[in-house]
Amino acid sequence: MDYKRGRYSGFIKPLFALVDLVLLNVTVTFFDTNITNTYIFGIYISTLWIIISLKNKFYEVQRHTRVIQIIPLLIRQIVLFGFLLYAFIGFFKQPDISRLALGGYFLTVSILIFGFKFFTFYILKKYRAILSGNTRRVIVIGKNNKTRQLINTFNTRSDFGYLFKAQFSVSDPDFSLEKCFEYVINNGIDEIYFSVSELSNKQINQLVDFADNNLRELKFIPDNKDIFSHKLKYEYYEYTPILSIRNIPLKEPINKFLKRLFDMLFASCIIVFILSWLTPLIAILIKMESKGPVFFKQSRNGFNYKEFQCYKFRSMMPNKDANLNQATKGDLRITKVGRWLRKTSIDELPQFFNVLFGDMSVVGPRPHMVSHTNEYSKRVDKFMVRHFVKPGITGLAQISGYRGEIESDKDIIGRVKFDIFYIENWSLLLDIRIIVRTFTNAIKGEEKAY
CATH class of the missing domain: 3.40.50.2300 (Response regulator)
Known part of the structure; x- marks a missing residue:
């Protein structure tokens, strides 16, 4: 279970996309196009380039892709971009833009994109062939x-x-x-x-x-x-x-980038607009009832089975079994404030810092304690599939009735089935639906929230 992937190939495609965006935005400065607002133009072409790339799968060039497959990909990308580039004149009412200069910009960018695409394609091939890298x-x-x-x-x-x-x-x-x-x-x-x-x-x-x-x-x-x-x-x-x-959709660099961007924006909003004022209040309540730290951290297994420290508001009396035994119904370790925190899921809010640090995602399979992961990986078939993606604060299994205490193998098997479905069918829309459902469930209260 200690297998780790140490490659950095996941960064290659996002890096190529970033270079293309730089080429698009820097090249325009060399042409006298008479664009009145270069910032709007930069946002416009950058956004369209990303949308076209996603639709065209422009960066999905695999190690076994042939040159003959790249050429039509490039042509589709450049032609679509060209049409939308000239549409900027009408959309933003820019009659004074020089069509000739814009044409020169488009031609230059096309040559640069073509050149960079083939350059990186051959460089990666040479890197693998000569230096045995990215293998x-x-x-x-x-x-x-x-x-x-x-x-x-x-x-x-x-x-x-x-x-x-x-x-x-x-x-x-x-x-x-x-x-x-x-x-x-x-x-x-x-x-x-x-x-x-x-x-x-x-x-x-x-x-x-x-x-x-x-x-x-x-x-x-x-x-x-x-x-x-x-x-x-x-x-x-x-x-x-x-x-x-x-x-697995989240293996695609573009999907991974979109999910990470969403996670960072969402987590930042929660931290700034909720945790910034709620944390001091929760800290006072916790300290008034019992001695001990405000935050509780616990080792859990995340992406590729890697261990990380998961943060929560402390909801129990300090005890030596906190990292070994799950909370059960009527658990005497849970404080009065802690019972309310757990019932409303407020105790999970500090995990948005885990999201910001990159250990977790807002939505994904819930991470288990290390001791439980070791146990379930031996007992439950396909349990380890959950570690193909980052763990989440909430997940499809949790909104489908499989949250809280695991009372029997049926609970963990059901959780794994929903987690695998999520991993294989991920979309940003699915994440949003799960977040909304989590919020409504927290308001209504759940039977196993203890």
Whole structure:
């Protein structure tokens, strides 16, 4: 369970987007366009560029993408931007803008964007091929024409950034998935590729469970078997078709950026407009009833199983079991003020500082105590999938009746099912709906809020 991902590839695409925005805004200063308000123009082109990029998936260039796939992507992006660029004249009533200068700006920006796109594309390929940077370790399970073709691609296309480590043949007398699992753990393997045609349904389920519970990516090499899933992602590595079992929207840099931006804005508003005046009042109430700190911190597991300190208003008498035992109904450790704090969920508000620090998100799977995570990861199938994203102050499971004390395995299994659904179906709109529902539930009061 101590597997960590130490790569910085998640920053590459946002960095490229930032450079493009800089090019768009700096280049216009070299042309005498007669724009009356350059700030409005800068906001306009920057916002439109981001919207077009999201729609066009302009930054979704993978390590196995070919040049022939990038060209139409660039053309669509530039053409759409060109139309909306000239629409600025009508939208903001700028009759004095020089069309010729604006045309020169558009042509120059197009050349710069084209050049930067191909430059970064080839630089990343050289970085992977020559310096072995931005790489992922892989194994292949199965031995047939398609697996041989895929392994050949891994070995010959070093610019893809895959380090092929081992192949496991199902036909070998001593083959077992347990040996594969042991190899994956001991050698820090990132991705597992397997041939669907060579494994039984039971073995495929074992692979899926192992990958989920150990935070590894599992990818299919398809055959003629039917695979039914709405979340399978179909890709080509040169001429070899590859299926990814779980498509996680928050792995996309643009989605990650939007969620982080929303988190920071929302958390900042709560801290400035609510916690700034509420914290002193809560502190007085807590101190009046019992001795001890105002805030309570507890080690919990977050993104990629990493531990962090989760903050709350203290709602219990100081006790040595606070990091081991959950609060139960009628728990004598809970103070009178603490009971009210927990009933209204006000005790959770300091976690907005965790959001600001980057350990948590406003919405996501609720983080568990370290001792509970270790326990449930062994008892509950797919429990570790929850750690593919940042934990949240509230979540889909919490507004669906699975908050508070875990009284039986049914509670934690239900929580995991809702958490996985959230991870696979994330959207900003879903986050907003969960926040609104959390607020209304806090006002009405919940049965397990104790």
